[in-house]
Amino acid sequence: MFDGQKTVQIIFIAGGGSPGRKQVYEHAFSSTAYPPQAHLFMHNELTYTSTPPKYIFFFCVQPAAIGGETAIADSKEIYSKIDPAITKQLEDRGVKYSRLFIDEKRLAEIDVHNYQITKTWQLAFGVQSSEQAEQLARQVGYEDIRWYPNGDMLIKTKTLPATRSTEKIWFNQVQGWDPRIAADANAINENLHLTIQHPYEELFQYYPQGCYYGDTDEIISYDELKHINDVTWSCAHNLDWKAGDLLWIDNFQTAHGKRPHVDNNWQRRQILASLADP
Numbered sequence: 001m002f003d004g005q006k007t008v009q010i011i012f013i014a015g016g017g018s019p020g021r022k023q024v025y026e027h028a029f030s031s032t033a034y035p036p037q038a039h040l041f042m043h044n045e046l047t048y049t050s051t052p053p054k055y056i057f058f059f060c061v062q063p064a065a066i067g068g069e070t071a072i073a074d075s076k077e078i079y080s081k082i083d084p085a086i087t088k089q090l091e092d093r094g095v096k097y098s099r100l101f102i103d104e105k106r107l108a109e110i111d112v113h114n115y116q117i118t119k120t121w122q123l124a125f126g127v128q129s130s131e132q133a134e135q136l137a138r139q140v141g142y143e144d145i146r147w148y149p150n151g152d153m154l155i156k157t158k159t160l161p162a163t164r165s166t167e168k169i170w171f172n173q174v175q176g177w178d179p180r181i182a183a184d185a186n187a188i189n190e191n192l193h194l195t196i197q198h199p200y201e202e203l204f205q206y207y208p209q210g211c212y213y214g215d216t217d218e219i220i221s222y223d224e225l226k227h228i229n230d231v232t233w234s235c236a237h238n239l240d241w242k243a244g245d246l247l248w249i250d251n252f253q254t255a256h257g258k259r260p261h262v263d264n265n266w267q268r269r270q271i272l273a274s275l276a277d278p
Contacts, residue, residue: 029273036269040258041176042073042232045251045275048097048157048173050141053275056249056256063241064269068261070247071236075255078170079163081231086224090162090172094214097160097177101208103151118208121153159214164252171252175229179207180222241271
């Protein structure tokens with residue numbers, strides 16, 4: 001039996017998982033609402049929590065008009081191809097993930113190019129008071145919680161492993177949580193290219209995520225993250241979707257991502273996802 005309901009609840013409570021997800025059925029939700037022109041980086045699901053799911057199910061309701069393939073990669077192969085010096089650093093030090101949630105009162109201020117990857121803390125945690133949001137964040141493992149005068153909420157996880165070291169499996173999302181890599185790879189927000197020299201956390205206004213080494217607040221270097229991003233995509237295999245297709249992934253063994261896509265008035269990409277533990 002799979003405890004799908006438990007895991008679906010986790011993804012909405014734990015900071016909402018990826019931006020833009022909507023619960024469609026009791027145990028299924030829409031896949032990540034990422035800007036269609038962007039690559040959704042290769043990753044294992046919910047590695048920024050202490051309870052990542054064992055399995056992911058994807059169901060294709062409607063493929064994109066053009067592109068939108070789901071990419072998958074063997075996490076053992078990724079581990080074997082990452083520079084061993086980088087792997088050792090991350091294994092020894094772990095990683096922390098940080099995310100900015102805006103106050104819903106500021107939605108009108110958000111750049112239209114950034115809106116799809118930005119989430120309010122009210123939506124992420126399903127509450128209206130900052131006290132309740134902070135309580136829920138701490139319940140699921142966020143240890144460093146900061147509130148800004150404008151009502152925004154910055155959260156940082158406890159130190160988490162970057163690999164499943166007993167099995168030598170790459171198991172993290174560090175490159176995809178970094179605004180500098182997003183600026184290079186995704187063209188999500190042109191303002192990132194103009195502000196990339198600003199202090200790191202100022203970039204969260206344009207791409208609301210970041211990552212650090214777990215034993216300090218030291219930022220993981222751009223060169224290391226670019227190497228990781230390049231290797232993960234070099235291991236990827238594209239899967240074309242047809243309506244009715246079902247994909248079952250072992251999240252502990254397989255990374256996944258998405259290629260850019262184009263929709264039209266008659267055909268809009270719709271992929272549903274469900275998470276489960278045995």
